[in-house]
Amino acid sequence: MAEEDSVSKSFLRRHWEGxxxxxxxxxxxxxxxxxxxxxxxxxxxxxxxxVEEFIASEPVHGPTLKTAREAAKFGAVGGLxxxxxxxxxxxxxxxxxxxxxxSLGAGxxxxxxxxxxxxxxxxxxxxxxxxxxQVKFMEWWQNKVERQC
Numbered sequence: 001m002a003e004e005d006s007v008s009k010s011f012l013r014r015h016w017e018g019x020x021x022x023x024x025x026x027x028x029x030x031x032x033x034x035x036x037x038x039x040x041x042x043x044x045x046x047x048x049x050x051v052e053e054f055i056a057s058e059p060v061h062g063p064t065l066k067t068a069r070e071a072a073k074f075g076a077v078g079g080l081x082x083x084x085x086x087x088x089x090x091x092x093x094x095x096x097x098x099x100x101x102x103s104l105g106a107g108x109x110x111x112x113x114x115x116x117x118x119x120x121x122x123x124x125x126x127x128x129x130x131x132x133x134q135v136k137f138m139e140w141w142q143n144k145v146e147r148q149c
Contacts, residue, residue, distance in 0.1 A: 029131060036138045046141055054137050064133040067123050071130075074119035075112045082111015 036043060051069070055062040086107030091100045120126055 032131060032135050033138070036142065043138075043142060043145060050141065050144075051137070054140050058136065058140070061133040061136040064128045064130055065137055067125065067128065068130040068133060071116065071119035071123055071125055074122070075115040078115020078118065079108045079112035082114065083108035086110075 051065070055066045058065075083104050084107070087100050087104035090096070090103040094100070
């Protein structure tokens with residue numbers, strides 16, 4: 001029986017490791033942010049003025065970060081429109097409170113996604129490396145905070 005337990009653990013462990021490796025490859029972009037997230041002392045929050053200072057001081061990544069921030073507005077507007085329109089239609093035809101609440105949430109998610117896709121094409125984000133700009137901003141913010149201490 002002990003031999004079967006070691007074989008089954010080995011089998012489960014192998015599959016668990018394969019599972020972790022599979023999803024680790026798909027979410028490898030999170031490694032870019034891990035040095036900022038997994039700190040002993042977290043970075044303080046930044047203000048709108050700090051972001052604008054970075055955009056003005058960084059000739060390569062500043063404009064890309066500014067465009068990415070504009071894209072978030074597209075997503076927010078899309079989420080709002082999606083939530084209100086789906087919840088309104090649901091309430092009009094069903095008068096179901098729980099159905100309206102569910103359609104409000106689903107409409108917000110779908111609208112946000114649609115808004116981000118519109119922004120991706122409208123602002124041509126597919127031509128930019130927005131993640132690199134965000135990482136550069138985080139590096140800049142980390143350096144600025146460490147200089148002030």
